Protein backbone atom coordinates (compact mmCIF):
# COMPACT_ATOMS: atom_id res chain seq x y z
CA UNK A 1 0.00 0.00 0.00
CA UNK A 2 1.34 3.46 -0.85
CA UNK A 3 1.46 6.14 1.86
CA UNK A 4 -1.42 7.99 0.14
CA UNK A 5 -3.55 4.83 0.30
CA UNK A 6 -2.68 4.23 3.95
CA UNK A 7 -3.65 7.80 4.85
CA UNK A 8 -6.85 7.64 2.78
CA UNK A 9 -7.83 4.46 4.65
CA UNK A 10 -7.21 6.17 8.03
CA UNK A 11 -9.22 9.25 7.02
CA UNK A 12 -12.10 7.06 5.74
CA UNK A 13 -12.12 5.14 9.02
CA UNK A 14 -12.10 8.35 11.07
CA UNK A 15 -14.96 9.84 9.00
CA UNK A 16 -17.00 6.65 9.25
CA UNK A 17 -16.56 6.53 13.01
CA UNK A 18 -17.29 10.24 13.40
CA UNK A 19 -20.58 9.83 11.53
CA UNK A 20 -21.58 6.64 13.32
CA UNK A 21 -24.91 7.43 14.92
CA UNK A 22 -24.83 4.44 17.24
CA UNK A 23 -22.09 6.04 19.29
CA UNK A 24 -22.51 9.74 18.84
CA UNK A 25 -20.65 10.60 22.02
CA UNK A 26 -18.02 13.32 22.24
CA UNK A 27 -14.52 12.60 21.03
CA UNK A 28 -11.52 13.39 23.18
CA UNK A 29 -8.25 13.59 21.28
CA UNK A 30 -5.24 12.98 23.54
CA UNK A 31 -2.80 15.65 22.41
CA UNK A 32 0.76 16.25 23.57
CA UNK A 33 1.96 18.23 20.51
CA UNK A 34 4.56 15.53 19.82
CA UNK A 35 4.77 13.79 16.46
CA UNK A 36 2.20 11.02 17.05
CA UNK A 37 -0.57 13.10 18.56
CA UNK A 38 0.06 15.95 16.08
CA UNK A 39 -0.39 13.53 13.18
CA UNK A 40 -3.51 12.16 14.88
CA UNK A 41 -5.08 15.57 15.43
CA UNK A 42 -4.24 16.65 11.89
CA UNK A 43 -5.79 13.52 10.38
CA UNK A 44 -8.88 13.90 12.56
CA UNK A 45 -9.38 17.56 11.64
CA UNK A 46 -8.65 16.89 7.93
CA UNK A 47 -11.18 14.05 7.93
CA UNK A 48 -13.91 16.04 9.66
CA UNK A 49 -13.27 19.02 7.37
CA UNK A 50 -14.03 16.71 4.41
CA UNK A 51 -17.57 16.40 5.76
CA UNK A 52 -20.28 18.94 4.92
CA UNK A 53 -20.59 21.59 7.71
CA UNK A 54 -23.99 20.30 8.85
CA UNK A 55 -22.49 16.84 9.45
CA UNK A 56 -19.84 18.16 11.85
CA UNK A 57 -21.97 17.73 14.93
CA UNK A 58 -19.99 15.50 17.26
CA UNK A 59 -18.01 17.63 19.74
CA UNK A 60 -14.26 17.12 19.74
CA UNK A 61 -12.25 17.86 22.89
CA UNK A 62 -8.53 18.34 22.40
CA UNK A 63 -7.00 17.25 25.71
CA UNK A 64 -3.48 18.19 26.73
CA UNK A 65 -1.81 17.32 30.02
CA UNK A 66 0.51 19.93 31.51
CA UNK A 67 2.29 18.87 34.72
CA UNK A 68 3.36 22.53 35.23
CA UNK A 69 6.98 21.34 35.32
CA UNK A 70 7.25 20.33 31.68
CA UNK A 71 10.45 20.88 29.73
CA UNK A 72 10.31 24.65 29.03
CA UNK A 73 11.56 24.29 25.43
CA UNK A 74 8.89 21.72 24.74
CA UNK A 75 6.23 23.89 26.38
CA UNK A 76 7.16 26.81 24.13
CA UNK A 77 6.37 24.59 21.16
CA UNK A 78 3.14 23.35 22.79
CA UNK A 79 1.98 26.90 23.57
CA UNK A 80 2.61 28.05 20.00
CA UNK A 81 0.70 25.11 18.53
CA UNK A 82 -2.22 25.49 20.97
CA UNK A 83 -2.41 29.20 20.20
CA UNK A 84 -2.60 28.46 16.47
CA UNK A 85 -5.24 25.79 16.99
CA UNK A 86 -7.36 28.07 19.20
CA UNK A 87 -7.18 30.88 16.65
CA UNK A 88 -7.94 28.64 13.66
CA UNK A 89 -10.82 26.60 15.09
CA UNK A 90 -13.64 29.18 14.76
CA UNK A 91 -12.71 29.87 11.12
CA UNK A 92 -12.59 26.13 10.37
CA UNK A 93 -16.13 25.73 11.69
CA UNK A 94 -15.30 22.73 13.85
CA UNK A 95 -17.05 21.86 17.12
CA UNK A 96 -13.74 21.65 19.03
CA UNK A 97 -12.67 22.77 22.47
CA UNK A 98 -9.11 22.75 23.79
CA UNK A 99 -8.53 21.73 27.40
CA UNK A 100 -5.24 21.81 29.32
CA UNK A 101 -5.40 19.34 32.23
CA UNK A 102 -3.14 20.51 35.08
CA UNK A 103 -2.68 19.08 38.56
CA UNK A 104 -4.68 20.66 41.38
CA UNK A 105 -2.67 23.27 43.26
CA UNK A 106 -2.61 20.94 46.27
CA UNK A 107 -1.00 18.20 44.16
CA UNK A 108 1.65 19.92 42.06
CA UNK A 109 5.28 18.85 42.04
CA UNK A 110 6.40 21.76 44.23
CA UNK A 111 3.54 21.54 46.74
CA UNK A 112 4.32 17.87 47.36
CA UNK A 113 8.10 18.19 47.27
CA UNK A 114 8.62 21.51 49.06
CA UNK A 115 5.32 21.68 50.96
CA UNK A 116 4.94 18.11 52.23
CA UNK A 117 8.62 17.24 51.84
CA UNK A 118 8.01 14.22 49.59
CA UNK A 119 11.47 13.06 48.52
CA UNK A 120 12.39 13.73 44.89
CA UNK A 121 10.69 10.88 42.98
CA UNK A 122 12.55 7.69 42.10
CA UNK A 123 11.51 4.29 40.69
CA UNK A 124 10.36 3.02 44.11
CA UNK A 125 8.42 6.13 45.09
CA UNK A 126 7.20 7.70 41.86
CA UNK A 127 4.42 9.70 43.52
CA UNK A 128 4.24 12.26 40.70
CA UNK A 129 2.73 10.35 37.75
CA UNK A 130 -0.59 9.70 39.50
CA UNK A 131 -0.96 13.21 40.84
CA UNK A 132 0.33 15.24 37.90
CA UNK A 133 -0.63 13.15 34.88
CA UNK A 134 -3.18 10.41 35.53
CA UNK A 135 -5.54 12.30 37.88
CA UNK A 136 -5.85 15.55 35.85
CA UNK A 137 -6.52 13.77 32.52
CA UNK A 138 -8.76 11.09 34.03
CA UNK A 139 -10.79 13.72 35.90
CA UNK A 140 -11.44 15.59 32.67
CA UNK A 141 -12.41 12.41 30.79
CA UNK A 142 -14.71 11.40 33.67
CA UNK A 143 -16.38 14.82 33.59
CA UNK A 144 -17.06 14.49 29.84
CA UNK A 145 -18.36 10.93 30.34
CA UNK A 146 -20.62 12.00 33.19
CA UNK A 147 -22.03 14.87 31.12
CA UNK A 148 -22.57 12.86 27.95
CA UNK A 149 -23.05 9.29 29.16
CA UNK A 150 -20.03 8.05 27.23
CA UNK A 151 -16.99 9.36 25.35
CA UNK A 152 -14.53 8.10 22.78
CA UNK A 153 -10.86 8.72 23.49
CA UNK A 154 -8.61 8.95 20.42
CA UNK A 155 -4.96 8.14 21.00
CA UNK A 156 -2.00 8.43 18.63
CA UNK A 157 -0.37 5.22 19.87
CA UNK A 158 1.35 3.05 17.27
CA UNK A 159 2.76 -0.45 17.39
CA UNK A 160 5.87 0.76 15.59
CA UNK A 161 6.72 3.20 18.39
CA UNK A 162 8.48 0.60 20.55
CA UNK A 163 8.28 -3.06 21.51
CA UNK A 164 6.74 -2.18 24.90
CA UNK A 165 4.14 0.03 23.23
CA UNK A 166 3.22 -2.83 20.85
CA UNK A 167 2.88 -5.14 23.86
CA UNK A 168 0.66 -2.69 25.71
CA UNK A 169 -1.53 -2.18 22.59
CA UNK A 170 -1.89 -5.93 22.17
CA UNK A 171 -2.75 -6.34 25.84
CA UNK A 172 -5.52 -3.75 25.80
CA UNK A 173 -6.70 -4.39 22.27
CA UNK A 174 -6.89 -8.17 22.11
CA UNK A 175 -9.84 -8.41 19.73
CA UNK A 176 -8.48 -5.57 17.53
CA UNK A 177 -11.92 -4.03 17.12
CA UNK A 178 -12.08 -0.35 16.29
CA UNK A 179 -13.43 0.85 19.64
CA UNK A 180 -12.36 -0.84 22.84
CA UNK A 181 -13.48 -0.09 26.39
CA UNK A 182 -10.82 1.69 28.39
CA UNK A 183 -9.44 -0.65 31.05
CA UNK A 184 -9.94 1.74 33.98
CA UNK A 185 -12.33 4.47 32.84
CA UNK A 186 -15.91 3.21 32.69
CA UNK A 187 -17.91 4.75 29.83
CA UNK A 188 -14.77 5.59 27.88
CA UNK A 189 -14.06 3.81 24.60
CA UNK A 190 -10.62 3.97 23.01
CA UNK A 191 -10.01 4.50 19.29
CA UNK A 192 -6.44 4.26 17.92
CA UNK A 193 -6.59 5.27 14.26
CA UNK A 194 -2.77 5.33 13.77
CA UNK A 195 -2.06 1.99 15.38
CA UNK A 196 -0.50 0.45 12.25
CA UNK A 197 1.16 3.55 10.83
CA UNK A 198 4.94 3.18 10.62
CA UNK A 199 7.27 5.85 12.00
CA UNK A 200 8.66 6.55 8.49
CA UNK A 201 5.15 7.00 7.10
CA UNK A 202 4.23 9.24 10.00
CA UNK A 203 7.19 11.56 9.36
CA UNK A 204 6.56 11.54 5.59
CA UNK A 205 2.97 12.61 6.25
CA UNK A 206 4.01 15.41 8.63
CA UNK A 207 6.74 16.66 6.30
CA UNK A 208 4.45 16.72 3.27
CA UNK A 209 1.28 18.13 4.83
CA UNK A 210 1.03 21.50 6.59
CA UNK A 211 -1.34 21.46 9.56
CA UNK A 212 -4.94 22.66 8.98
CA UNK A 213 -4.50 25.13 11.88
CA UNK A 214 -1.84 27.02 9.92
CA UNK A 215 1.93 27.36 10.11
CA UNK A 216 4.12 24.35 9.51
CA UNK A 217 5.63 21.42 11.36
CA UNK A 218 9.09 23.03 11.26
CA UNK A 219 9.14 23.64 15.05
CA UNK A 220 8.24 20.02 15.68
CA UNK A 221 10.90 18.71 13.30
CA UNK A 222 13.55 20.95 14.93
CA UNK A 223 12.60 19.70 18.38
CA UNK A 224 12.99 16.08 17.34
CA UNK A 225 16.15 16.77 15.35
CA UNK A 226 17.78 18.50 18.33
CA UNK A 227 16.83 15.82 20.78
CA UNK A 228 16.49 12.71 18.61
CA UNK A 229 13.62 12.52 21.03
CA UNK A 230 10.36 10.78 21.84
CA UNK A 231 7.24 12.37 23.23
CA UNK A 232 5.79 11.69 26.65
CA UNK A 233 2.34 10.55 25.55
CA UNK A 234 -0.90 11.21 27.39
CA UNK A 235 -0.62 9.02 30.48
CA UNK A 236 -3.97 7.62 31.55
CA UNK A 237 -2.97 4.75 33.77
CA UNK A 238 0.12 3.04 35.08
CA UNK A 239 0.31 0.78 32.01
CA UNK A 240 1.08 3.90 29.96
CA UNK A 241 3.60 5.12 32.47
CA UNK A 242 6.81 3.10 31.95
CA UNK A 243 7.97 5.74 29.46
CA UNK A 244 7.32 8.45 32.04
CA UNK A 245 10.63 9.19 33.70
CA UNK A 246 12.59 6.77 31.53
CA UNK A 247 16.19 7.45 30.64
CA UNK A 248 15.52 7.58 26.89
CA UNK A 249 15.55 10.94 25.13
CA UNK A 250 11.98 11.92 25.98
CA UNK A 251 10.25 15.15 26.69
CA UNK A 252 8.94 15.18 30.20
CA UNK A 253 9.21 17.10 33.45
CA UNK A 254 12.42 19.11 33.73
CA UNK A 255 12.42 18.24 37.45
CA UNK A 256 12.38 14.48 36.86
CA UNK A 257 14.74 12.68 39.24
CA UNK A 258 13.57 9.19 38.31
CA UNK A 259 16.44 9.26 35.82
CA UNK A 260 20.01 9.65 37.02
CA UNK A 261 20.93 12.06 34.20
CA UNK A 262 18.45 14.08 32.15
CA UNK A 263 19.80 13.32 28.68
CA UNK A 264 16.96 15.23 27.06
CA UNK A 265 17.80 18.49 28.88
CA UNK A 266 21.52 17.97 28.15
CA UNK A 267 20.67 17.62 24.45
CA UNK A 268 18.60 20.82 24.55
CA UNK A 269 21.54 22.69 26.10
CA UNK A 270 23.87 21.29 23.41
CA UNK A 271 21.37 22.47 20.80
CA UNK A 272 21.82 26.07 21.97
CA UNK A 273 19.46 26.48 24.95
CA UNK A 274 22.24 27.34 27.39
CA UNK A 275 19.80 29.21 29.64
CA UNK A 276 18.59 25.75 30.80
CA UNK A 277 21.88 25.12 32.61
CA UNK A 278 20.66 26.43 36.04
CA UNK A 279 17.60 24.18 35.70
CA UNK A 280 19.75 21.16 34.99
CA UNK A 281 21.99 21.97 37.99
CA UNK A 282 18.89 22.35 40.18
CA UNK A 283 17.49 19.01 38.99
CA UNK A 284 20.86 17.36 39.76
CA UNK A 285 20.73 18.92 43.25
CA UNK A 286 17.23 17.44 43.80
CA UNK A 287 18.58 14.08 42.67
CA UNK A 288 21.55 14.26 45.06
CA UNK A 289 19.75 15.38 48.24
CA UNK A 290 17.13 12.64 47.97
CA UNK A 291 19.51 10.08 49.43
CA UNK A 292 21.25 12.40 51.89
CA UNK A 293 19.92 11.46 55.33
CA UNK A 294 20.80 14.93 56.68
CA UNK A 295 17.96 16.22 54.52
CA UNK A 296 15.41 13.66 55.71
CA UNK A 297 13.27 13.44 58.85
CA UNK A 298 13.66 10.41 61.11
CA UNK A 299 9.91 10.00 61.19
CA UNK A 300 7.46 9.42 58.35
CA UNK A 301 4.54 11.74 57.72
CA UNK A 302 2.21 9.18 59.31
CA UNK A 303 4.25 9.30 62.54
CA UNK A 304 5.98 5.92 62.04
CA UNK A 305 9.72 5.61 62.58
CA UNK A 306 11.78 5.37 59.38
CA UNK A 307 13.33 7.61 56.76
CA UNK A 308 10.78 10.36 56.42
CA UNK A 309 10.15 13.39 54.21
CA UNK A 310 12.55 16.24 53.66
CA UNK A 311 13.12 18.12 56.93
CA UNK A 312 11.66 21.62 57.30
CA UNK A 313 15.18 23.04 56.92
CA UNK A 314 15.64 21.07 53.68
CA UNK A 315 12.29 22.27 52.32
CA UNK A 316 13.25 25.87 53.06
CA UNK A 317 16.61 25.39 51.36
CA UNK A 318 14.98 23.85 48.27
CA UNK A 319 12.51 26.72 48.02
CA UNK A 320 15.23 29.36 48.41
CA UNK A 321 17.30 27.72 45.69
CA UNK A 322 14.31 27.38 43.38
CA UNK A 323 13.45 31.08 43.78
CA UNK A 324 17.10 31.88 43.02
CA UNK A 325 17.01 29.77 39.82
CA UNK A 326 13.69 31.40 38.86
CA UNK A 327 15.34 34.83 39.22
CA UNK A 328 18.35 33.70 37.23
CA UNK A 329 16.40 32.33 34.25
CA UNK A 330 13.71 35.03 34.37
CA UNK A 331 10.80 32.58 34.02
CA UNK A 332 8.04 31.47 36.35
CA UNK A 333 8.96 28.10 37.80
CA UNK A 334 6.66 28.15 40.84
CA UNK A 335 3.37 30.05 41.02
CA UNK A 336 1.87 32.25 43.76
CA UNK A 337 -0.98 29.77 44.53
CA UNK A 338 1.65 27.04 45.00
CA UNK A 339 3.64 29.27 47.36
CA UNK A 340 0.49 30.00 49.38
CA UNK A 341 -0.36 26.30 49.66
CA UNK A 342 3.23 25.48 50.68
CA UNK A 343 3.07 28.07 53.50
CA UNK A 344 -0.23 26.58 54.71
CA UNK A 345 1.22 23.04 54.76
CA UNK A 346 4.33 24.25 56.56
CA UNK A 347 2.26 25.84 59.33
CA UNK A 348 0.15 22.67 59.64
CA UNK A 349 3.33 20.55 59.80
CA UNK A 350 5.01 22.84 62.33
CA UNK A 351 1.88 22.76 64.49
CA UNK A 352 1.84 18.95 64.30
CA UNK A 353 5.56 18.75 65.17
CA UNK A 354 5.17 20.95 68.26
CA UNK A 355 2.09 18.97 69.33
CA UNK A 356 4.14 15.76 69.10
CA UNK A 357 7.00 17.38 71.07
CA UNK A 358 4.59 18.46 73.82
CA UNK A 359 3.09 14.98 73.94
CA UNK A 360 6.59 13.49 74.16
CA UNK A 361 7.55 15.93 76.93
CA UNK A 362 4.40 14.90 78.86
CA UNK A 363 5.35 11.23 78.56
CA UNK A 364 8.88 12.00 79.74
CA UNK A 365 7.57 13.91 82.75
CA UNK A 366 5.14 11.09 83.60
CA UNK A 367 7.84 8.42 83.30
CA UNK A 368 10.38 10.51 85.17
CA UNK A 369 12.70 11.01 82.18
CA UNK A 370 11.71 14.67 81.97
CA UNK A 371 12.65 15.26 85.61
CA UNK A 372 16.08 13.69 85.11
CA UNK A 373 16.81 16.23 82.41
Ligand code: SF4
Pocket residue numbers: 067121126128129132133244245252253255256257258
Ligand atom coordinates in the same frame (compact mmCIF):
# COMPACT_ATOMS: atom_id res chain seq x y z
S1 SF4 B 1 8.41 12.69 33.92
FE1 SF4 B 1 9.36 12.12 35.89
S2 SF4 B 1 8.69 13.75 37.32
FE2 SF4 B 1 7.32 13.87 35.54
S3 SF4 B 1 5.55 12.62 36.14
FE3 SF4 B 1 6.95 11.30 34.96
S4 SF4 B 1 8.24 10.29 36.52
FE4 SF4 B 1 7.24 12.06 37.49
